[in-house]
Amino acid sequence: MTGMWQTIGHNKAVSSLARALGEARMAHAYLVVGPPSVGKMTLAMDVARALNCQGDMPPCGACTQCTRISNALHPDVRLVELETDDRGRLRTAISINQVRDVQREASLKPYEGRSRVYIFDGADRLQDAAANALLKTLEEPPNQVVLILLASAVESILPTILSRCRRVDLRPVGVEIVADHLVQHYEFDPHKADEVARLSGGRLGWAIRAVADPELLEQIGQQVEAVERTVQSGLESRLEYAAQLATRFTRDRADALGELDVWLGWWRDAMMVEEGTPELVRNTSRMSELGAVADRMDKRSIAEAVRSVGRAVELLERNVNPRLAIEELMLAIPMPQPVRQ
Ligand SMILES: [Zn+2]
Known part of the structure; x- marks a missing residue:
């Protein structure tokens, strides 16, 4: 495995993506499926860094591109997620306007990176009209654009969307991998780390939130x-x-x-x-x-x-x-x- 991937424990997914990247045969669209807090967003960000990294072994995590992506300052890497309404409540679906914004922008060349990356957090929560609009982009993806759809379940995703994405399944990682990470990076004592890791059910993002x-x-x-x-x-x-x-x-x-x-x-x-x-x-x-x-x-x-x-x-x-x-x-x-x- 090459590069500084921040994804922990999903070795199969990472090595297959790293291989595709090395052989320049990345897909235009990925669907990352897995339970909440299992690591889908971290993997998507890794892919965004890897696609734009200027280092020898992407994602290096240290070059300007990687750093700007990590700090959410990169103009070519966008997160599309549920918005809040006028009363500050989270909407239940991603709207067609959000998809249209992406489409307008995706037709332009990247500003500063090699690839525009759009991460849809909640691909299982697309309004019907939004899903149909997105389908058009998936059918004729612009060059230098990679869409990464994240979802916890595939049941609510249109089969036509499913069939146009390369699918990456993330399952909970081993409890000992989570516990080990808590000991190494958060100075947890091993007993407490084991307790939190078990409670997390192998979802590292959940465990890290519990630490904080x-x-x-x-x-x-x-x-x-x-x-x-x-x-x-x-x-x-x-x-x-x-x-x-x-x-x-x-x-x-x-x-x-x-x-x-x-x-x-x-x-x-x-x-x-x-x-x-x-x-x-x-x-x-x-x-x-x-x-x-x-x-x-x-x-x-x-x-x-x-x-x-x-x-x-x-x-x-x-x-x-x-x-x-x-x-x-x-x-x-x-x-x-x-x-x-
Ligand atoms: Zn880099």
Whole structure:
């Protein structure tokens, strides 16, 4: 592998991109797919640097081009993301105007670099008109332009867009890679690093945020407790919880999806305990609670719970009515049986 790639742990993706770059056969459009905070943006920025780097081994990370890209000062590298509305709330989709701005600019020669790079953060959140406009650019890509589309799920992406992008899948990296990074770069003690790395589920960006913001860990703790309370509770409080979470979803999608991610992690943990592999548990501080649930449920019910959470996330990402999706989840989560004698 050559160059100073800042992407950590996605060696296959990096070496394949580095090879394409070395052999001058980069695609005009990439679709990078992976869960939130897994490293999609870091990889996209690496590609932007690599395409414009003046060093011998791109991306060198040190030349003027690399530095200006890293500092978001490079006029040829643009980020297209969800904008906020007049009331300061994040819009739910990337608009056609944003795509048109890109198209106008993309037809011009790069100002100072070799390539114009447009990074679409949320390619799964394009308005229909925006997606169709983007398709035109993908069908006839201008020279010296590379589009990098980032998405956490491919289900909401038009097949015609999918078929015109070279796809790069990023999966969570090994927990030990995350832990090692926290020890090396953030002077974490190994025990704490291991705890945060497990909680991150192999998403380095999440772990780095948790390092910078201790409140995030506290918040996760509270969410885990809410999950445990809800699992133990009856139908009425479950539906109350569903209504609450649905309201939060309408206000702040990412926040509510984050909480469902906690649900998913917790049920996967229960499965690990049930299967006798507690060393794979994410929520290491909840071993006794997880053990109690594993004692009171069989493997099939736990597996059903894991599937149900996954299905709810999928429905929400497809813009199904959030209250319905979360209520369905609450009904599908099995009630724990009294302790077996
Ligand atoms: Zn460079």
